[in-house]
Amino acid sequence: MNAIDALVVSLAKLPGIGKKSASRLAYHILENDRSYAQALARQLDALHDAIRRCSLCGSWTERDPCPICSDPARDSTLICVVARPLDIRVIEESREFRGRFHVLGGLIAPLDGVGPDDLALNTLMQRVQSNNVREVIIALNPTVEGDTTALYLQKILQNTGAEITRLASGLPVGGDLEYTDRLTLARSFRGRVKM
Amino acid sequence: MNAIDALVVSLAKLPGIGKKSASRLAYHILENDRSYAQALARQLDALHDAIRRCSLCGSWTERDPCPICSDPARDSTLICVVARPLDIRVIEESREFRGRFHVLGGLIAPLDGVGPDDLALNTLMQRVQSNNVREVIIALNPTVEGDTTALYLQKILQNTGAEITRLASGLPVGGDLEYTDRLTLARSFRGRVKM
Numbered sequence: 001m002n003a004i005d006a007l008v009v010s011l012a013k014l015p016g017i018g019k020k021s022a023s024r025l026a027y028h029i030l031e032n033d034r035s036y037a038q039a040l041a042r043q044l045d046a047l048h049d050a051i052r053r054c055s056l057c058g059s060w061t062e063r064d065p066c067p068i069c070s071d072p073a074r075d076s077t078l079i080c081v082v083a084r085p086l087d088i089r090v091i092e093e094s095r096e097f098r099g100r101f102h103v104l105g106g107l108i109a110p111l112d113g114v115g116p117d118d119l120a121l122n123t124l125m126q127r128v129q130s131n132n133v134r135e136v137i138i139a140l141n142p143t144v145e146g147d148t149t150a151l152y153l154q155k156i157l158q159n160t161g162a163e164i165t166r167l168a169s170g171l172p173v174g175g176d177l178e179y180t181d182r183l184t185l186a187r188s189f190r191g192r193v194k195m
Numbered sequence: 196m197n198a199i200d201a202l203v204v205s206l207a208k209l210p211g212i213g214k215k216s217a218s219r220l221a222y223h224i225l226e227n228d229r230s231y232a233q234a235l236a237r238q239l240d241a242l243h244d245a246i247r248r249c250s251l252c253g254s255w256t257e258r259d260p261c262p263i264c265s266d267p268a269r270d271s272t273l274i275c276v277v278a279r280p281l282d283i284r285v286i287e288e289s290r291e292f293r294g295r296f297h298v299l300g301g302l303i304a305p306l307d308g309v310g311p312d313d314l315a316l317n318t319l320m321q322r323v324q325s326n327n328v329r330e331v332i333i334a335l336n337p338t339v340e341g342d343t344t345a346l347y348l349q350k351i352l353q354n355t356g357a358e359i360t361r362l363a364s365g366l367p368v369g370g371d372l373e374y375t376d377r378l379t380l381a382r383s384f385r386g387r388v389k390m
Contacts (some may be wrong), residue, residue: 002257003245007238013231015223021211024373027281028210030255036208041240044203048229050198060225062197086222141318 004030046140056127058103059085068092068101075099077134079127079162083107083141091139099137102127107145108152116152124153128160138166142187165168199225204261206280226244235287250254251322253298253315254256263287263296272329274322274347277303278336282372286334291384294332297322303347315376319348323355332387336372349390360387 001009004148012022029037040083050121054066061067068074068088078099082088088101104119128136140146154164170188171180180188196204199221206219222226224232236351248254249261256262263269263283273294277283283296299314323331333348349359362387375383 003238003242004255007235007242010231010235011239014220016216016219021372023281023284024211027279027284028254029239030242030246037239037242038207040205041236041238043198043205043226043236044232044239045236047198047202047225047232051225060222062200072205084222085226086218089222179205190358 001015034118055124056123057101058105058123059088059101060070073098076131078137079124079131079133079135080137080139081124082139083146083149086191087139097137099135104140107143108149109142109145119149121156123154125156128162132159133162135163135165138164200374252283252296252319253300253318254283254296268293269372271326273332274319274328274330275327275332275334276319278332278341279343282334285373285375285380286384289380289384291381292332294330299335302335302338303344312358314344316348316351320351320355323352323357328357329359330356330358332384333359334372335361336370337366338369345390346372359390361390363387 007026007029008019008022011025012015012019014022017025021027029040050062051060052064054061054064054069056065056069058066061068063070072164075098078097079102079179080091080097080099081102081104082091083104084104085103088103091097091101102120102124104121104124106119108114108116108119127133136153136163138150140150150166157164168191170191171177177185202224203214203217206212206220207214208214208388209217212220224235227278230329232372237342244256246255247257247259248260249264251260251264254261254263270293273292274297275286275292275294276299277286278299278301279288283298286296290352297315298315299319299350301309301314303314316335331352335345345361352359362383366379366383368371372380381388
């Protein structure tokens with residue numbers, strides 16, 4: 001296998017990148033500056049050495065604890081629970097939340113063999129109990145697995161004294177009622193807010 | 196900028212990869228095997244050293260001449276003219292064509308400042324005249340630039356004795372060779388028309 005084909009095969013293993021996209025990317029990289037390919041190579045090579053888990057929230061970070069967990073300006077009595085580190089990035093971009101995060105590392109999915117023991121629940125309990133946490137915001141996808149996990153969290157956290165809330169689910173901003181699916185519409189009715 | 200952010204910025208420079216996709220890819224790479232990231236890094240690092248231009252057809256190759264130009268089983272009296280090396284990959288996958296290729300390196304596009312002098316036309320003329328070429332198949336996108344370049348090729352090749360043909364429409368007008376499915380492409384080869 002030549003060097004282009006080898007790169008195409010590797011790129012095609014990435015999520016959402018098919019064989020055609022992988023070819024397009026490989027030729028783009030080849031036909032552009034060598035310095036770009038080599039910068040990308042260096043970044044990939046160093047990635048796993050530079051990045052580790054934050055021992056508090058479980059997110060990816062260069063220094064432990066991570067910048068969010070060690071930021072004194074952020075409210076440590078407010079914890080937002082997410083499934084994956086990538087979710088933190090999305091939430092941070094909304095600039096809506098100024099508390100701390102906790103990464104579960106997945107969602108309860110019995111069919112995939114993922115149970116509560118596979119998630120970072122003990123560390124969550126410890127953080128909620130020892131930091132005088134006043135609210136735990138559950139920011140999990142509104143899917144069967146997300147709903148199941150949210151209910152489980154509510155059950156194990158209900159005696160900690162913290163309020164347990166979950167992100168509102170409903171019509172996306174700028175969306176169109178006509179193109180909204182039945183389940184989303186039903187949920188936005190149930191969660192309707194007084195004006 | 197931390198190691199993840201740096202990787203996201205680099206990935207977002209790739210065509211068709213926005214900021215969200217770049218984040219998704221970066222976290223996927225981080226959360227997978229280190230060996231995958233490092234294999235990809237090695238491939239990117241070595242790419243420009245391993246690959247050069249074929250001195251005959253102008254495509255990318257590890258050895259010069261490229262495997263297609265040096266394959267004695269391929270008909271050297273049949274030349275398929277393409278704009279870019281990536282187009283060769285797409286055409287090879289259709290398994291319809293058993294001649295040789297010639298890469299122009301672009302299309303005539305006056306508005307972008309690309310004229311005939313910027314394309315590999317002299318080497319094409321030499322190949323057509325010295326190899327007893329019986330047919331030149333023009334496999335350029337059916338766009339304004341592709342049509343312009345095809346007409347120009349017809350003009351400069353008309354006294355060489357070779358028949359000049361162009362891929363049949365069957366390619367959607369305004370479309371792109373790169374995204375054409377294998378069967379449509381094969382059909383457009385078989386239905387190519389004399390210019």
